[in-house]
Amino acid sequence: MKKIAIISIIVMLIFGFFASTNIVKAAEQTQIIDEKTESQLIEIKENQAKTLEDYKQKYGSDSYGVVAYILHLIQVYSIPFCFLGLAIGAIRKYILGIRRLDTLEKGMAVMVAFSVILIICQVLPLAFAVFIRFGRG
Numbered sequence: 492m493k494k495i496a497i498i499s500i501i502v503m504l505i506f507g508f509f510a511s512t513n514i515v516k517a518a519e520q521t522q523i524i525d526e527k528t529e530s531q532l533i534e535i536k537e538n539q540a541k542t543l544e545d546y547k548q549k550y551g552s553d554s555y556g557v558v559a560y561i562l563h564l565i566q567v568y569s570i571p572f573c574f575l576g577l578a579i580g581a582i583r584k585y586i587l588g589i590r591r592l593d594t595l596e597k598g599m600a601v602m603v604a605f606s607v608i609l610i611i612c613q614v615l616p617l618a619f620a621v622f623i624r625f626g627r628g
Contacts (some may be wrong), residue, residue, distance in 0.1 A: 553622055564617040569612035576605035 546563070547556030584598025 550623055559616070559619060559623075562619055565612055566616045569609060573605045573612070574607035575604055576608070580605060 502590050521554045543556065547553050550556045550559055580598050580601030580603075582598070583601060584595055586597050588595025
C-alpha cells in the first residue's frame with residue numbers, strides 16, 4: 492500500500508511540474524509570432540481558400556468541390572505516411588523477423604496493409620473525378 496501511495500505522489504508531482512512549466516512556456520510563446528510569420532500564415536490560408544474555391548468551380552458544386560479538395564489532400568499526405576509504414580514493416584520483417592517468426596509475419600502484414608492504403612489513396616481521387624465527370628450526366 493505504501494508503494495502505491497509513493498508512486499501516485501511521484502506521478503502527481505511530475506504531472507504538476509510539467510503542467511506548471513507548460514503554463515509558463517505558453518505565456519512566453521504569445522510573443523513568438525511576429526509580423527513575418529503572421530503574414531506567411533495568412534498567405535497560406537488564402538492560398539488554401541483559393542484552391543478550395545477553384546475545386547468548387549471546377550466541379551460545379553460546393554459539396555463535390557469540398558470532397559475533391561479533401562481527396563487531393565489525402566492523396567498528397569498519404570505518400571509519406573505510407574512510406575513510413577512500409578519502412579516500419581520492412582524493419583519488422585527483415586531485421587526483427589530474423590529471430591522470431593511471428594514478427595516476420597506481422598512485418599509482412601504491415602507492409603501489405605500500407606501498400607493497399609497507398610494504392611487506394613492514390614486511385615480514389617481519380618475514380619471520384621471520373622465518376623463526377625462522366626457519371627453525373
